[in-house]
Amino acid sequence: MIARRILICGLVVIGQIAAQGAGAVWAQGPSVWQWPISAPEEQGLEPKVLAEVVDLIRKGEILPRLHYLVIVRHGRLVLEENFHGWGPGKLHTLQSVSKSFTSALVGIAIARGEFKGVDEKVLDFFPDMKGIANMDERKASMRLQDILTMRTGTDYHEDGPDSPHYELNRLTAGWDKFYLDRPMIAAPGTSFRYDSGGVILISAMLKRRTGMHALEYAKRYLFKSLGIEQLFWFGNAEGHTHTGGGLNLAARDAAKLGQLYLNKGRWGDVQVLPEKWVEESLKMHVDLTVAGQPPSGYGYLWWVWAPDYRGKTGEYIFAARGRGGQYVIVVPEYDMVVAMCGDAKTGAESGQPISVFYDRILPAVRR
Numbered sequence: 001m002i003a004r005r006i007l008i009c010g011l012v013v014i015g016q017i018a019a020q021g022a023g024a025v026w027a028q029g030p031s032v033w034q035w036p037i038s039a040p041e042e043q044g045l046e047p048k049v050l051a052e053v054v055d056l057i058r059k060g061e062i063l064p065r066l067h068y069l070v071i072v073r074h075g076r077l078v079l080e081e082n083f084h085g086w087g088p089g090k091l092h093t094l095q096s097v098s099k100s101f102t103s104a105l106v107g108i109a110i111a112r113g114e115f116k117g118v119d120e121k122v123l124d125f126f127p128d129m130k131g132i133a134n135m136d137e138r139k140a141s142m143r144l145q146d147i148l149t150m151r152t153g154t155d156y157h158e159d160g161p162d163s164p165h166y167e168l169n170r171l172t173a174g175w176d177k178f179y180l181d182r183p184m185i186a187a188p189g190t191s192f193r194y195d196s197g198g199v200i201l202i203s204a205m206l207k208r209r210t211g212m213h214a215l216e217y218a219k220r221y222l223f224k225s226l227g228i229e230q231l232f233w234f235g236n237a238e239g240h241t242h243t244g245g246g247l248n249l250a251a252r253d254a255a256k257l258g259q260l261y262l263n264k265g266r267w268g269d270v271q272v273l274p275e276k277w278v279e280e281s282l283k284m285h286v287d288l289t290v291a292g293q294p295p296s297g298y299g300y301l302w303w304v305w306a307p308d309y310r311g312k313t314g315e316y317i318f319a320a321r322g323r324g325g326q327y328v329i330v331v332p333e334y335d336m337v338v339a340m341c342g343d344a345k346t347g348a349e350s351g352q353p354i355s356v357f358y359d360r361i362l363p364a365v366r367r
C-alpha cells in the first residue's frame with residue numbers, strides 16, 4: 001500500500017506557491033529529473049514498520065504537526081507521505097535547513113577559486129566597507145570557518161523578539177553592515193553559539209566575490225545540477241538572500257541535498273561538490289557532547305548525531321535541521337536519507353522527529 005501511494009505521488013505535477021515579500025520563485029516547468037521509485041522491501045526496509053509510523057502520524061499519536069515524510073534508500077524513493085492537506089511537491093519552509101544548502105555554496109565557491117578557503121578572514125570580503133563598529137583584534141581575526149562552525153565570537157543570538165536576529169529580520173536592507181557592527185564577546189573559534197547572522201552574511205560574501213547573491217549562485221551551480229526547478233528563497237530589498245533560513249522547497253527536493261552528501265558530492269556523472277568538502281563539512285569540528293549523553297556535534301553548518309548503535313560500524317549520522325521540525329537526515333551506514341517538514345510550535349515539538357527517527361524509522365532497516 002505504501003509503495004502504491006508513492007507511485008501515485010511521483011506522478012503528481014508540482015504545485016505553485018504564492019510568494020509574499022522579497023525573494024524569487026523559480027519555476028521553469030516540471031523537473032527534468034525525478035526520484036527513481038521503489039517499494040520499501042526491495043530496498044531492505046520493513047514495510048510494516050513504516051506503515052505503522054505513517055498510521056500513527058495520521059492518527060495524531062506521534063508528530064501531530066508533521067506535513068511531509070520522505071525516505072530514500074539506495075538512491076530510490078521508498079516513501080513519500082504528506083499530511084494535513086499538504087500535497088506532494090508543494091513548497092515548504094526549510095528554516096535553518098537552508099544553512100546546509102549555504103554550506104554547499106561555500107564549498108562550490110572555494111572549488112571555483114572565488115573564496116580562498118575556510119581560513120580567509122571575513123573582513124577581507126568587505127575591504128571598502130567604512131565605519132564598521134566595535135572593531136577590535138577579535139573581529140579582525142574572524143574567519144570563514146568560524147561562521148561555518150558557529151564560533152564567530154559575535155554578540156548575536158536569537159533569544160526572543162528583542163534579539164539581534166529578530167532585529168535583523170525586521171530590516172529591509174543592510175543585513176551585512178548590521179551583522180559586522182555587532183560587538184564581540186569572545187575570540188573567534190573558541191566557543192559555540194548558534195549564529196544565523198554570520199550565515200546570512202555569506203550571501204553578501206558571495207555577492208562581493210562573484211557578483212551573484214546566494215539565490216542566483218545556487219540556481220546556477222547547485223540547483224540546476226540537482227534538477228531543482230521549483231523554489232522560493234526569501235531576500236531583502238537589496239537582493240541579499242536569507243541564507244540562514246529563507247529557503248522553501250518541496251520535501252523531495254530537500255532530500256536531494258542529503259543524497260548529494262551521501263554520494264560524497266556527486267550527482268549522476270557530475271561532481272557538484274568536491275569530495276573533500278563533503279568530508280570536511282560532516283566532520284565533528286565542534287564537540288557538543290553532554291556528559292552521560294550520546295555523542296553529538298557540529299560540522300560546517302551540519303549537525304553531527306550519534307550512530308545507530310544497532311548498526312555494524314557505528315558511523316555518525318548527519319542532519320540539516322530547522323525550526324518547526326524541518327530535517328534532512330543522512331545515514332551513511334544504511335545508504336539512506338530521511339526528510340521531514342512540519343510546523344512544530346515549541347522547541348520540544350521540534351525535537352520529536354529525532355526520537356521518531358531513531359526509535360521508529362531506523363528499526364525498519366533489515367539489511
